[in-house]
Amino acid sequence: MKRAYCILSAAVISWALLVTNGVFAADTPLGLPPLIVPLDNQITVAKVELGEKLFEDTRFSTTGEVSCATCHDSNSGFTDSPKVVSEGIHQLTGTRNAPTVINAAYMKHQFWDGREPDLESQSAQPFLNPVEMGLTSHEPILDVIRDDRTYRRMVRRAFSIDPDDVTMDHVQKAIASFERTIISGNSPFDRYRYGGDDTAMSEAAIRGLVVFEDDGRCVSCHTISQSFALFTDGKFHNLNVSFDSISEGVENLVQAYSERRAAGTDVDVDVLTEADVSELGRFAVTGEWTEIGAFKTSTLRNIEVTQPYMHDGSQATLEDVVDFYNNGGAVNEGDQINDFLSSGIRPLDLTDQQKLDLVEFMKALTSPEYASSDIAQ
Amino acid sequence: MSGILNRRSLLRGSLAGITASCLPLSLVKLSFGATAPAKDFTFAFISDSHIQHVGGNEFVRNWDRGLIRAVAECNLMSPKPDFVVYGGDIAQLALPQEIDHGLELMSRLNYKTYYVMGEHDFYLDMGEYWEKQLGPQWYSFDHKGVHFVVLNSVLTYDSWVNKWASGTERMGVMAGLDDPRGSPFMVGEEQRRWLAKDLAAVDKSTPIVVLSHSPIQKIFKNWNFWTEDAEEIQALLSPFENATVLYGHVHQIQYNQIGNITFHSAMATAWPWPYPESYAQADNALPVLTVPMNRADPFFERDATGWQFVDVWSGKASVSYSLPQNTSRTVAYDFEAGRPVDTKYPQSLLPPQDHY
Amino acid sequence: MKHNLTLSLILSVFFFHSTPAAVADEFTQDDIDVWQAEYMAVVQKGRDLFTDPTLGNSENGVVCAQCHPNGANTHPETYPKFQKQIGRVIGLWEMVNWCLRNPLEAEPIDAASPDMTAIIAYMAHERRGVALEPGKH
Numbered sequence: 001m002k003r004a005y006c007i008l009s010a011a012v013i014s015w016a017l018l019v020t021n022g023v024f025a026a027d028t029p030l031g032l033p034p035l036i037v038p039l040d041n042q043i044t045v046a047k048v049e050l051g052e053k054l055f056e057d058t059r060f061s062t063t064g065e066v067s068c069a070t071c072h073d074s075n076s077g078f079t080d081s082p083k084v085v086s087e088g089i090h091q092l093t094g095t096r097n098a099p100t101v102i103n104a105a106y107m108k109h110q111f112w113d114g115r116e117p118d119l120e121s122q123s124a125q126p127f128l129n130p131v132e133m134g135l136t137s138h139e140p141i142l143d144v145i146r147d148d149r150t151y152r153r154m155v156r157r158a159f160s161i162d163p164d165d166v167t168m169d170h171v172q173k174a175i176a177s178f179e180r181t182i183i184s185g186n187s188p189f190d191r192y193r194y195g196g197d198d199t200a201m202s203e204a205a206i207r208g209l210v211v212f213e214d215d216g217r218c219v220s221c222h223t224i225s226q227s228f229a230l231f232t233d234g235k236f237h238n239l240n241v242s243f244d245s246i247s248e249g250v251e252n253l254v255q256a257y258s259e260r261r262a263a264g265t266d267v268d269v270d271v272l273t274e275a276d277v278s279e280l281g282r283f284a285v286t287g288e289w290t291e292i293g294a295f296k297t298s299t300l301r302n303i304e305v306t307q308p309y310m311h312d313g314s315q316a317t318l319e320d321v322v323d324f325y326n327n328g329g330a331v332n333e334g335d336q337i338n339d340f341l342s343s344g345i346r347p348l349d350l351t352d353q354q355k356l357d358l359v360e361f362m363k364a365l366t367s368p369e370y371a372s373s374d375i376a377q
Numbered sequence: 378m379s380g381i382l383n384r385r386s387l388l389r390g391s392l393a394g395i396t397a398s399c400l401p402l403s404l405v406k407l408s409f410g411a412t413a414p415a416k417d418f419t420f421a422f423i424s425d426s427h428i429q430h431v432g433g434n435e436f437v438r439n440w441d442r443g444l445i446r447a448v449a450e451c452n453l454m455s456p457k458p459d460f461v462v463y464g465g466d467i468a469q470l471a472l473p474q475e476i477d478h479g480l481e482l483m484s485r486l487n488y489k490t491y492y493v494m495g496e497h498d499f500y501l502d503m504g505e506y507w508e509k510q511l512g513p514q515w516y517s518f519d520h521k522g523v524h525f526v527v528l529n530s531v532l533t534y535d536s537w538v539n540k541w542a543s544g545t546e547r548m549g550v551m552a553g554l555d556d557p558r559g560s561p562f563m564v565g566e567e568q569r570r571w572l573a574k575d576l577a578a579v580d581k582s583t584p585i586v587v588l589s590h591s592p593i594q595k596i597f598k599n600w601n602f603w604t605e606d607a608e609e610i611q612a613l614l615s616p617f618e619n620a621t622v623l624y625g626h627v628h629q630i631q632y633n634q635i636g637n638i639t640f641h642s643a644m645a646t647a648w649p650w651p652y653p654e655s656y657a658q659a660d661n662a663l664p665v666l667t668v669p670m671n672r673a674d675p676f677f678e679r680d681a682t683g684w685q686f687v688d689v690w691s692g693k694a695s696v697s698y699s700l701p702q703n704t705s706r707t708v709a710y711d712f713e714a715g716r717p718v719d720t721k722y723p724q725s726l727l728p729p730q731d732h733y
Numbered sequence: 734m735k736h737n738l739t740l741s742l743i744l745s746v747f748f749f750h751s752t753p754a755a756v757a758d759e760f761t762q763d764d765i766d767v768w769q770a771e772y773m774a775v776v777q778k779g780r781d782l783f784t785d786p787t788l789g790n791s792e793n794g795v796v797c798a799q800c801h802p803n804g805a806n807t808h809p810e811t812y813p814k815f816q817k818q819i820g821r822v823i824g825l826w827e828m829v830n831w832c833l834r835n836p837l838e839a840e841p842i843d844a845a846s847p848d849m850t851a852i853i854a855y856m857a858h859e860r861r862g863v864a865l866e867p868g869k870h
Contacts, residue, residue, distance in 0.1 A: 678836070
């Protein structure tokens with residue numbers, strides 16, 4: 001469904017959030033562009049409060065123990081760091097590492113493989129996934145809302161409807177509105193690059209920024225623009241992460257999954273429950289050969305507190321990640337490189353000092369509100 | 378690519394919707410009416426990999442990756458193609474190690490491959506090593522009622538060939554597309570005589586497909602998008618009802634119709650070239666019919682590169698181009714209009730994609 | 734003092750009468766020919782670098798002319814411009830350095846160096862006659 005978007009001016013955001021308890025930033029954070037909000041889902045305090053409650057509600061799972069916040073915990077950079085892959089009901093594991101909600105509002109695609117186009121549509125999926133919340137339909141969610149006095153009041157306030165008429169569309173809009181307030185900039189890097197403060201980053205981080213933009217060529221995909229930095233190009237790339245698990249017989253896997261797509265299959269369920277299908281990346285969503293094994297470029301904001309890394313959490317530390325890229329997309333030098341590797345990935349020949357500095361730079365991308373996370377690096 | 382219309386097209390991955398069922402109805406009716414379906418077939422066309430030796434065991438990574446990807450994707454085709462044609466310029470400086478490394482990468486293809494000579498395979502030793510590995514420089518073969526002719530269309534004047542101090546120097550000059558010291562391509566008299574004899578034995582209703590590196594047209598002399606004896610070759614093809622020329626060398630999508638002959642170019646797996654109109658100091662004769670590819674994005678290494686497969690039915694060819702992270706394109710023969718037409722871009726691309 | 738002033742006044746009147754009037758930035762056709770030759774020498778140097786496999790100590794020997802025959806598709810007339818992929822406004826020299834670092838797997842060249850001037854001169858010369866359109870994507 002095509003959404004009409006408008007750029008929400010800082011003034012409107014300020015007004016909308018004026019009556020809160022002061023947690024949210026009233027202006028566009030330093031280093032971020034103005035947030036684009038769909039015309040049919042303007043942010044209001046009432047929607048945000050409802051969305052937050054829905055986000056944290058564990059009743060929307062078969063065991064009554066799993067909510068969005070289970071895997072997207074505000075104390076862990078809105079991920080479930082340090083979990084490698086997420087755990088849903090009955091501690092069932094999926095195949096993928098939980099991406100952060102922080103600044104997800106700026107993404108053009110949601111999920112590692114971009115299978116949903118926006119926050120609204122993404123929010124509905126985990127409820128129905130057998131290894132996440134495990135529901136077989138969204139009805140139980142609406143039942144809970146209709147029977148809960150607090151929810152009834154909040155729904156009425158947020159949407160001016162009779163709470164008995166609540167639909168998943170309302171639920172999705174509320175959750176998305178809440179997530180649109182989970183944006184953060186103003187990191188040491190932002191203050192250095194956009195705030196004109198030459199002392200905002202350490203010497204090592206400043207050297208690391210040079211590596212990031214020059215020898216490391218990281219900016220090719222983790223973009224830094226003239227007046228803001230999203231640190232992601234929003235595109236999908238095959239980095240050779242864990243592709244060796246499907247290299248043998250990839251032709252059969254591609255053929256088999258193409259047939260399943262043709263017959264109609266639930267990609268959301270497949271990619272989280274079947275490890276080999278998960279490794280196909282965006283190909284599972286689009287069927288495009290050029291997207292075999294390709295995953296969305298992550299933002300690097302707050303990356304220090306959202307370990308481990310990559311779509312399957314297979315890289316534990318930022319040092320591991322830097323080594324991986326330095327090797328040209330290989331955990332160990334000389335590892336097999338798959339045929340579908342994204343162009344531009346190649347050995348970097350960084351010095352040890354450059355590698356250390358690069359890690360220091362990435363640590364400078366943590367926003368102050370998440371800097372005191374209880375995750376140790 | 379959206380608008381998936383049938384199961385067969387789906388199994389071609391990103392080239393979904395390219396098959397007969399997606400073409401204008403007139404084409405479908407005519408194609409099924411004109412020939413028995415069993416004679417329709419598909420072959421893949423990979424070209425211009427320019428495997429370039431750096432030193433030791435090292436080759437330019439970028440060009441290697443382009444060929445590796447084309448081969449890997451071609452292996453995913455379902456249904457399988459009948460065979461593969463390699464359009465020329467597998468090497469960059471015709472070094473044996475380059476030819477060998479290219480053939481090694483091509484060996485991962487699961488299909489029989491026919492090779493065409495390119496100038497980058499030839500001018501170091503006048504094709505001696507290439508011949509040793511791959512056989513005759515020009516030949517013909519038949520497949521399901523279609524007569525295929527492979528030409529070495531990158532020959533040139535003997536006087537030019539002989540004036541260089543070494544094969545290396547000669548190859549170096551010819552390797553520069555825009556080098557003013559180069560010399561125009563041609564098929565040459567010997568091959569024209571052979572071709573005339575070869576075609577004399579073929580019924581005029583048999584579809585002919587010529588596989589050539591240079592365009593068998595005169596498009597842009599500055600960059601050797603040129604065949605000096607194009608008219609003579611075209612004359613040899615003109616008696617045939619259905620003649621198609623498939624060529625490499627230009628690293629971009631081109632297509633044309635001259636009389637009864639349809640021309641299609643192949644993309645390179647290595648790198649794209651600008652269209653001749655991008656050079657402000659010379660005129661060019663790019664076929665008016667051609668809707669150009671979008672202007673290549675240098676930040677995406679594989680942009681505007683790729684490979685293609687060719688569907689042959691009713692003696693005509695339609696070429697489907699697999700373009701990375703881009704809309705796939707098909708240039709199909711429009712029986713009503715009597716010329717090739719891009720099924721996606723009937724007129725032109727929108728700005729700012731234009732070359733300028 | 735007054736004596737010197739008078740003297741210089743007389744002298745200047747004398748000189749103005751007896752020599753042709755001095756014109757700022759005076760040059761002759763010979764000068765132009767010399768300068769044009771200098772310019773073309775730099776353009777030629779740029780062409781040489783454009784086809785030099787050791788440019789920037791390239792690791793792979795790829796040259797600019799492989800993808801840009803006759804400098805085509807470099808669009809010098811559009812710079813400076815917002816280079817979408819770099820995310821900010823850049824001059825042509827930065828794009829040259831981007832190419833050096835990426836497809837040519839080489840080291841960037843100093844913007845102020847004669848080599849950079851030569852490369853830019855070559856591209857501009859091959860694009861002569863095309864109207865300036867700075868900022869054009």
